[in-house]
Amino acid sequence: MSNDSTAVPSTTRELRSTVTDDGAVTLAVSEAEVAAPGPDEVVVRIQAAPINPSDLGMLFAGADMSTATASGTAELPAVTATIPSGTAGLGGRVGIPMPTGNEGGGTVVAAGESEAAQALLGKVVGFISGSSYAEYRTLNVASCLPMHDGTDPEDAAACFVNPLTALGMVETMRAEGHTGLVHTVGASNLGQMLNRICLADDVPLVNIVRKAAHVELLTGQGAKHVVDSSADSFNDDLVDALRATGATIAFDAIGGGELAGTILAAMEKVASEGDEFSRYGSDTHKQVYIYGGLDRSPTTLNRNFGMSWSIGGWLLTPFLMKAGQAKSDELRTRVADEITTTFASQYGMRLTLDDAVDPEQAKRYAKMATGDKALITP
Structure with a gap:
């Protein structure tokens, strides 16, 4: 494994969503280990991650956000809300703290031994992971889209979903x-x-x-x-x-x-x-x-x-999957080439991980109002 000058911590703060059997959901700041990268993996210091409509289901499981209240502790705050339909259709995730966040952007601070991983060291990348609401993530290189030199991680953050x-x-x-x-x-x-x-x-x-x-x-x-x-x-x-x-x-x-x-x-x-x-x-x-x-x-x-x-x-x-690797690579290349023009995103709010579990902030970004898209900046 190789690192740049940025120290990679052993743990990261992240957001996890847990549905409980009483028909509530809690989105909480928690701590997890940062895994050392394997040969084809990199560690990304996450600097931005958008909240897309497709993220809301994992974040809040269809909860009525008017019921959102603060929970957790001062060090690891959380927000809890009631799910009107209870746990119907959610049995597979009851009691399991689920990772959140489909995509993000950041800088590669450690890399595995493969040529593909080493090529990303120090690069700004966008990535897709299902767990982007965190400070650090260990990812396979195939999940990363390297950006051109000088790209702001905030621009890279929304390079996949939309x-x-x-x-x-x-x-x-x-x-x-x-x-x-x-x-x-x-x-x-x-x-x-x-x-x-x-x-x-x-x-x-x-x-x-x-x-x-x-x-x-x-x-x-x-x-x-x-x-x-x-x-x-x-x-x-x-x-x-x-x-x-x-x-x-x-x-x-x-x-x-x-x-x-x-x-x-x-x-x-x-x-x-x-x-x-x-x-x-x-x-x-x-x-x-x-x-x-x-x-x-x-x-x-x-x-x-x-x-x-x-x-x-x-x-x-x-x-x-149906389009195939060649077409997917063609589309990804176009996104990287036009990330600040055709594929530029605008945000109405920027939130830390702690902000994201503030009940009033959660009520606001859960509305998904046009022009008020949220960006998490861990």
């Missing part, structure tokens, strides 16, 4: 034979990345947002088609945007409610224009992928969009 998801959406669109796409929560960090990708790659994109201010935000960034789901004219605006773009595939982060069905109905309206009536609808295949659950209510489909349609789930990891 960038590769946005790129994956465009790749999925192409692979399945569509020529334009729809994205909900268009004003989110991911949505803004997707807008920049689509502008650069000349991909027709319909952005769905929830506020008039978000329309202004995206149009100010060059978006050509932005529709506000809170507007009285939403359905007509959506149809107009779909007619202009020819989009027949959508990626929905909302999940619950009627939005997915509304998108399918609008696609069918455009697809069937000028056709003779058919009880089965148009022959144009319409696809909605749900990739998030900002609305946890049931997904409601009013069957007014013919029979040529599909709705399903979409996740990044299965996409990358």
Whole structure:
């Protein structure tokens, strides 16, 4: 093992989430050992790690954050909240302190003996781990994405989940034979990345947002088609945007409610224009992928969009496995090359590990409000 001048401690502070059999969840600062790196491993001093919507399930297990209260000790503080559904569906994690945090960025301070590990020593890397809310982590080199010299670790912190998801959406669109796409929560960090990708790659994109201010935000960034789901004219605006773009595939982060069905109905309206009536609808295949659950209510489909349609789930990891190593490497390279431009992220708050278990801070970042994304800086 080789080190740089930074001493690697024997222990690290980290965040662990534990569901208890009384239907509560506790997110706590705890201590753990820092494992010495194996031949193909490195130790990363973590300097930043974002809280993405996909992190909330592991952090709080669907808890009602209005019930959040302080717990733990002064040295190892914690926050506890009640899970309305109890432990239903959570049996596999009851009583087990689970690591948290899907991705992060930092500096490699120790490396194993392999050539690949040694090449990362002293480098700023982004990484994916499932345990990024910590001060130090020992990681396989395959989990790390080396950044160009001079990259700020905060920029590297969000180089996996949102960038590769946005790129994956465009790749999925192409692979399945569509020529334009729809994205909900268009004003989110991911949505803004997707807008920049689509502008650069000349991909027709319909952005769905929830506020008039978000329309202004995206149009100010060059978006050509932005529709506000809170507007009285939403359905007509959506149809107009779909007619202009020819989009027949959508990626929905909302999940619950009627939005997915509304998108399918609008696609069918455009697809069937000028056709003779058919009880089965148009022959144009319409696809909605749900990739998030900002609305946890049931997904409601009013069957007014013919029979040529599909709705399903979409996740990044299965996409990358299907795409193969060469395509994954190509996408990762693009992310590293454009990490401060196309794939730049903005944050509304920066939190220490102790801040992250403060009940008021937890209530705030759990809302996942647009423009208020949290970054943990251990």
